[in-house]
Amino acid sequence: MTDLPTAGDSGWSDPDTLGAIPPVVAVTYCASCGRSANKGNHVLCRERLRVEPPVHCTTCRRELAIVRSGSQWSATCKKHGETSGTLEDA
Numbered sequence: 410m411t412d413l414p415t416a417g418d419s420g421w422s423d424p425d426t427l428g429a430i431p432p433v434v435a436v437t438y439c440a441s442c443g444r445s446a447n448k449g450n451h452v453l454c455r456e457r458l459r460v461e462p463p464v465h466c467t468t469c470r471r472e473l474a475i476v477r478s479g480s481q482w483s484a485t486c487k488k489h490g491e492t493s494g495t496l497e498d499a
């Protein structure tokens with residue numbers, strides 16, 4: 410009886426939003442607001458990222474150079490290279 414659950418796991422998210430969060434553990438910073446991805450609430454950021462390209466590198470928080478063409482975007486971090494994606498129509 411020593412395997413008590415550990416309380417105070419700071420990585421634990423709000424249960425209300427759990428179903429909407431994909432299990433991406435490599436993201437350190439919010440691509441939208443640039444704050445720590447594990448702190449605060451980024452539900453609105455995630456909504457924004459569906460219709461706007463990211464602003465910050467999720468690994469180093471540098472500002473990304475964005476190139477958009479229609480709904481396609483590519484974002485280049487000086488250190489981590491290029492990522493790309495497609496925006497949803499709002």
Ligand SMILES: [Zn+2]
Pocket residue numbers: 439440441442443444450451454
């Ligand atoms: Zn955010």
Ligand SMILES: [Zn+2]
Pocket residue numbers: 466467468469470471486487488489490
């Ligand atoms: Zn980077």
